[in-house]
Structures are given as C-alpha cells and as structure tokens.
Amino acid sequence: MRTVILGASLLGSLILESTVLEYFKVAGVKPDLLLILVVFNALLHGCYHGAKLGFVFGLVEDVFIGKFIGLNALTKMLTGYLVGMGENKVFKENLLIPVFGLFTATFLNNILYVFLAGLAGVERNLAFYVWDVTLPTALYNACLAPLFYGKFYHSATKGYLRLSRY
C-alpha cells in the first residue's frame, strides 16, 4: 500500500507541478513537491529509505523532464540520505523540524544540483540560481511544510506510509 500511495503521490506531484502550480508561483518559483515528500520520508524513516525514495522520485522526474537524466535522481538521493542522517537526532514531532529541514534540504538539494550539473558539463549562472531560484524555492517549500507534515507524519508512523517490519 505504501508503494501505491507513494507512486500515486509521485505522479500527482508531477502533474500538479506541470499544471496547477503554474498558477501558484511566488517570486517566480513553484514548490518542489517531490523533494518535500523525499525530505519528509527521510526525516521519518532514515538514510536508506530517504536515499532510495530520493533516487526513484528523482529518476522518474528526470524521465518526465527528458533532460539530464540522473541529475535529479542523484541530488534527491543525496539530499534524502543527508536528511535521513538526522532521523534519530531530532525531535520529529516538533513542527519546526520539517520547516527548517525543508528549507535546508531544498537549499542543499539545489546547490548539489548546480554542482553535479557542473560536473556533467552543464553551465549554470550560479548567482541567479542561488538567489532567484534556490532561496525562494527553499522558502516556499518550508512554508508548505506545516500544511502536509502532520498528515504525512501520522501516515508514516501509524498509517499506510509506515514501513513494514519485514
């Protein structure tokens, strides 16, 4: 069931990002719904699951975008892994954790994106990417955290999104 819900969330997020969210741009940016899901998942289930979900979500996103396949897979995987490292070190019930976590994770994810894109030979305007894309997206994602974290937390600990024991 967890896989089905995550799969549906993945497709739903991709569709929303490519349609409805175009009308909800703030400061020229849309939220990164896939990253929000990856970060929540990593916060609640740790490095391994954070990295795994980040890789799958990122890869599907790359296939959907059709350019630089693997770039989002790697960045989301690394972000998921790094966020997951904090799983046992933070008080997950505190709402500030996902807010700050998402802000930091989005910032980190986008910086990694620029770095890896550079390694792959893709040129980016770093200043523009940091100030006009990364920062607003990080803020936007952080602002959305309180809206979804409660439900995700509940589902990931007691509902359909919890990990099976075996």
Added chain:
Amino acid sequence: MARVRINKSLIGFIILIGVGLFAVRFSTPGRNALTPVEIWFRDILAPLQSGVTTVTRFTGTVVNNILSFKDLQAENKALRGQIERLTEENNQLEEYRQQNLRLRQLLRLEKMLGSQFELEAAEVIARDIKNWNQSLTINKGSRHGLKKGMAVITHQGLVGRISAVSENTAEVLLILDRQGAVAGLLQASRFPGVVEGTTDDSGLLQMIHLPYDAPVRENQVVVTSGLGQVIPKGLRIGYVVGIKPEPNGLMKRALIKPFADLDRLEEVMVVKAVKGGM
C-alpha cells in the same frame, strides 16, 4: 563485517553517482530522440495533465469572475453614470449644432434680403394651444418695433404675418390658417391670386379664384404680390403641386406646397419694413 558492509555501500554509492553523472552527460537537450521509456511515460501522463489544466483554467476563470464581481458592479454603475452624462452632453451639443445651422441660414437670409428689408430675428417660444388656429408665438414684441401685419419669414419662405403684439411677444398667424390669406402671384407668368390655407389637414395652401384658362402648371413658384400693402412683394410662398377645377366649372384652384417647414419652426425673421418703401 561492519566495515565490509560500509565499504560495499560506499562503493555502490560511488558507482551510482558515477553512472548517474554518465547518464546526465548523455541525456543533454541536444540528443536526437527520447528513449521509449520517456515517450511512454509522457504519453501516459499527457491526458492527466490536459484534464488537470482544463479544470484549473475553468476554476481560475470562475474564481476570477467571482472575485471581480463587486468591482464589475461598481465599474458598471460608474460607466452607466458616465453614459448618462455623455448622452446628455451629446444631446446638448446636437442641439447647439442644429441651432447653429438654423442661425447660419437666418444669417444668410439677412445678408440676402438685408438690402431690401429691415429684418428682426426672433425665436419661436410657443405654439397655438387650440387645434383650429394655425399660429405661433415669438419672443419679440412691440418693444422691438414689431407691429400687427408684419410678414414673418424663414430662409425657406413666407411663414405668416403678425396678428397680435404684446410688449415682448408677438403672435404669428401662419399662412396655413384660413384667416392668414395673402395676395400672391405666379412668379413666371405674373398671374395674381389669393393664397390661403386649405380646410383639410394636408399642410397645403391653395390659390383660389383662378379663371379656368389661367396659365397654371405644376412646380410653378408662387410669391407674394405685395398687394394690400401688408406683405412685401416677392417673398417666396411655395410651389404648385396640383390643380383642381371648382364645381362651377368656371374657376379652378391651385394646390401649393409651402416652402417653409411650418411644423418645425424655431427661429424666424420679421420683416419690419421695406427699405425705400413697398
């Protein structure tokens, strides 16, 4: 054992990153075609995207309409007020334009006849309240030198003559009235006759008591003859539109359409005197 597991994970991780970077490198926007997986994935999602976009646009339109309803109402009210004001203004301007045209025509008449007659411009301020009289009231009277019997004209032709005068107004008996008969003559043949109103409501005049062999033809112009010393000679009255024999067979009468539009008079000229006498 733990070290071995960590090393294995690390190696897998590094390999994954390497493969990822390799994939990124070879999936730049410049490549020739999408892979079958990408094509399949895009085609699967396309109808869903289309549906969501349609619903989003529709919702956006509805929400916008609702949000802008109050503004539209206010704007509508303001625009209606503006339309009313502009219509009124436009109406006023049209009135001025029409008045300007009429006054220009009167001015032209004054220039044309000013050498022969002493003229006084006046405005029609009232119509006869009874149906059986054909008269109107103008805003000039004895204070302006008007007297009973003076001819009243427009640039089109004779209107009538003054039948009563107060200090500031004068009553004009129109030529359409049976009591407003004037002496006229056919301009071309100089044949004289009496021109008076008809008894019906046709708006026509008639030149009566013409001998059966009088040289009258349609479209001939009738002017005042000046006989009787009341109306000056040579003012245009109308033109012949028909000839009718009298029942006795000895006489006939000519039906005349007046030049002046007697139903829509607004400004007129009063002939106060003939320069150099009649």
